[in-house]
Amino acid sequence: MSANGKTLFEKVWEAHSVRRLPNGQTQLFIGTHLIHEVTSPQAFAMLRELGLGVRFPHRTFATVDHIVPTDERNEPFADPLADEMIKAIRKNCRDFGITYFDIASGHQGIIHIVGPEQGITQPGTTIACGDSHTSTHGAFGAVAFGIGTSQVRDILATQTMALSPLKVRRLNVSGRLGPGVYSKDVILHIIRTLGVNGGTGFAYEYGGDVFDGFSMEDRMTVCNMSIEGGARVGYVNPDEKTFAYLKGRPHAPKGADWDRAVARWRAVASDPGCHYDDVVEFRAEEIRPTVTWGINPGQAVFIDETIPRPDGVPAAERASVEEALAHMKLRAGQPVRGIPINVAFLGSCTNGRFNDFVEVARHLKGRKVAPGVRAIAVPGSQAVGRLLAEKGIDRVFRDAGFDWRDAGCSMCLAMNPDKLVGDELCASSSNRNFKGRQGSPTGRTILMSPLMVAAAAITGEVSDAREVFQTP
Amino acid sequence: MPLQKISQVVGRCVPIPGDDIDTDRIIPARFMKCVTFDGLGEYMFYDVRFDEARRPRPHPLNDPRFAGASILLSGNNFGCGSSREHAPQAIRRAGFGAIVAEGFAEIFFGNSTTLGMPCVSASRADIASIATIVQADPSKELTIDLRQKSLAIGGMTFPLDIRESARAALLAGEWDPIAQLLDGATDVDRVAASLPYVQAPAH
Numbered sequence: 001m002s003a004n005g006k007t008l009f010e011k012v013w014e015a016h017s018v019r020r021l022p023n024g025q026t027q028l029f030i031g032t033h034l035i036h037e038v039t040s041p042q043a044f045a046m047l048r049e050l051g052l053g054v055r056f057p058h059r060t061f062a063t064v065d066h067i068v069p070t071d072e073r074n075e076p077f078a079d080p081l082a083d084e085m086i087k088a089i090r091k092n093c094r095d096f097g098i099t100y101f102d103i104a105s106g107h108q109g110i111i112h113i114v115g116p117e118q119g120i121t122q123p124g125t126t127i128a129c130g131d132s133h134t135s136t137h138g139a140f141g142a143v144a145f146g147i148g149t150s151q152v153r154d155i156l157a158t159q160t161m162a163l164s165p166l167k168v169r170r171l172n173v174s175g176r177l178g179p180g181v182y183s184k185d186v187i188l189h190i191i192r193t194l195g196v197n198g199g200t201g202f203a204y205e206y207g208g209d210v211f212d213g214f215s216m217e218d219r220m221t222v223c224n225m226s227i228e229g230g231a232r233v234g235y236v237n238p239d240e241k242t243f244a245y246l247k248g249r250p251h252a253p254k255g256a257d258w259d260r261a262v263a264r265w266r267a268v269a270s271d272p273g274c275h276y277d278d279v280v281e282f283r284a285e286e287i288r289p290t291v292t293w294g295i296n297p298g299q300a301v302f303i304d305e306t307i308p309r310p311d312g313v314p315a316a317e318r319a320s321v322e323e324a325l326a327h328m329k330l331r332a333g334q335p336v337r338g339i340p341i342n343v344a345f346l347g348s349c350t351n352g353r354f355n356d357f358v359e360v361a362r363h364l365k366g367r368k369v370a371p372g373v374r375a376i377a378v379p380g381s382q383a384v385g386r387l388l389a390e391k392g393i394d395r396v397f398r399d400a401g402f403d404w405r406d407a408g409c410s411m412c413l414a415m416n417p418d419k420l421v422g423d424e425l426c427a428s429s430s431n432r433n434f435k436g437r438q439g440s441p442t443g444r445t446i447l448m449s450p451l452m453v454a455a456a457a458i459t460g461e462v463s464d465a466r467e468v469f470q471t472p
Numbered sequence: 473m474p475l476q477k478i479s480q481v482v483g484r485c486v487p488i489p490g491d492d493i494d495t496d497r498i499i500p501a502r503f504m505k506c507v508t509f510d511g512l513g514e515y516m517f518y519d520v521r522f523d524e525a526r527r528p529r530p531h532p533l534n535d536p537r538f539a540g541a542s543i544l545l546s547g548n549n550f551g552c553g554s555s556r557e558h559a560p561q562a563i564r565r566a567g568f569g570a571i572v573a574e575g576f577a578e579i580f581f582g583n584s585t586t587l588g589m590p591c592v593s594a595s596r597a598d599i600a601s602i603a604t605i606v607q608a609d610p611s612k613e614l615t616i617d618l619r620q621k622s623l624a625i626g627g628m629t630f631p632l633d634i635r636e637s638a639r640a641a642l643l644a645g646e647w648d649p650i651a652q653l654l655d656g657a658t659d660v661d662r663v664a665a666s667l668p669y670v671q672a673p674a675h
Contacts, residue, residue: 018660038504041508088507151583200549200575257668323490415501437501
């Protein structure tokens with residue numbers, strides 16, 4: 001511990017440490033546990049098998065997101081397996097007294113969008129969820145872990161889990177982003193630069209001018225994809241924007257409790273002069289709109305660049321590049337601009353928030369999706385969808401030819417009926433371009449910012465949104 | 473119920489070359505539409521083992537020479553991506569007892585350890601040497617020795633690396649921490665009482 005102060009990670013870790021376990025790990029208290037239908041049913045089964053209850057039922061919150069259809073939502077669902085899963089989470093939450101945001105509540109959505117919008121996600125807390133994109137909640141200065149199902153069981157039974165501490169890497173992005181460059185480009189650029197496993201063993205603390213200027217939504221987009229860079233945890237120190245976002249939300253503290261909470265939240269931020277295990281600097285001006293061309297999120301280039309040649313990369317990466325080119329059916333040296341697309345997907349826990357759709361709509365008004373392109377827009381939560389509809393923003397997407405849907409994870413991982421077919425290529429605002437990720441084993445994914453997805457939808461090919469929409 | 477103390481895993485290997493093998497590849501999401509882990513073993517690496525008409529593709533896991541292998545051999549950043557425990561569960565249920573790779577993604581490593589399935593690292597060159605031995609004679613058995621931190625096959629020995637806390641838990645038969653976590657109940661209550669957000673009534 002440095003004499004000059006502590007990082008947020010260290011402060012939160014210390015406040016939640018229960019004891020040291022015999023193998024040297026820490027038993028860590030998890031104050032907020034989020035669950036969904038895919039990774040929790042086996043945990044409840046294990047709990048029942050062991051004859052255990054839920055230790056702090058008021059600290060677990062649930063919703064249904066991965067398997068829900070985004071068009072026909074009446075139950076029973078057409079897919080009997082999906083129907084069995086929604087019934088299971090409903091029953092488990094009822095049996096154990098857990099708050100559950102069901103479809104009928106009007107508060108259902110992707111768990112990483114529901115947590116913040118309900119005010120459940122708060123600074124200085126520990127959060128865990130059986131989903132790797134739990135790092136999203138770090139945008140609020142929480143320390144948030146993606147976990148497996150056995151750990152879901154551990155937290156249900158004890159509100160703790162066994163963990164080894166992480167090192168902390170500070171990532172500074174200084175300067176100003178150019179027009180048409182978004183938080184998505186920042187995180188894709190970071191992953192491309194540091195590698196898909198560059199963050200293994202680290203928590204990423206994001207900061208600098210760009211993060212100071214970012215909205216909470218932008219911070220969530222970056223923290224969300226920390227895991228794609230190998231970092232299990234990513235966070236931004238809480239500030240006035242964090243507090244303003246949370247004030248008045250259903251689960252946020254009220255009255256005198258609010259003032260006390262804000263004082264605690266201010267104090268939990270990393271101290272000036274604290275020690276970081278590593279520091280990496282980025283210049284905002286160097287970041288341009290970024291798109292992936294391969295089969296992991298680190299295989300990315302700026303929109304005006306060409307796809308790497310296998311003989312132009314280090315020998316250790318050559319096989320990966322060749323495998324990616326073969327799957328993507330792309331040529332080495334080919335410009336990424338102009339790659340024809342079949343599908344455009346707007347949504348996911350990365351880019352399915354209110355601001356994402358507002359920003360796209362601002363440019364999309366009056367434009368049309370290219371003939372032959374299937375475009376779907378999926379709000380990340382029912383609340384996001386409702387707010388967009390109140391402001392008439394859904395109309396902009398419908399008029400442009402987007403299919404406007406109900407909330408869920410949808411085509412990010414295609415556990416519901418929204419899937420690619422055959423080797424369709426999708427311009428996607430989601431987080432993973434793994435082989436088969438969007439539901440077809442031969443399907444292809446190109447990750448990009450929401451506005452770049454809209455540009456691709458309109459032109460029918462991977463395009464520079466700055467040109468398509470003539471951003472200043 | 474005491475857990476098995478795991479100090480050695482001995483078995484034949486199947487090399488699955490490549491870096492960044494993600495958990496979507498290990499178990500495609502459509503097979504996670506289930507409320508138990510039973511039966512996941514048969515879907516391990518499904519989309520690289522079978523084509524869309526369910527015909528087997530050329531893949532080490534379909535190669536009869538490697539049938540009965542119980543140790544996976546792979547590249548760097550194995551198990552990256554989704555936190556789905558379905559991935560190590562599928563590997564375990566397909567009959568594997570350990571994975572040797574250049575490196576592991578963090579969440580996958582923890583999930584596997586909790587199932588008593590050691591994930592051990594070795595250098596790229598040593599994994600290549602082991603793969604060469606196995607390719608020449610798939611009947612050769614690899615011995616993973618957690619006490620000695622070594623890999624032995626065909627008269628050759630290589631060093632292995634594994635996070636010390638995982639090694640200690642496997643050797644002590646404490647790789648599933650639930651019993652210890654339950655034992656800490658008094659301390660858990662003390663920490664819970666010190667955290668205002670945990671104490672606050674639900675709204």
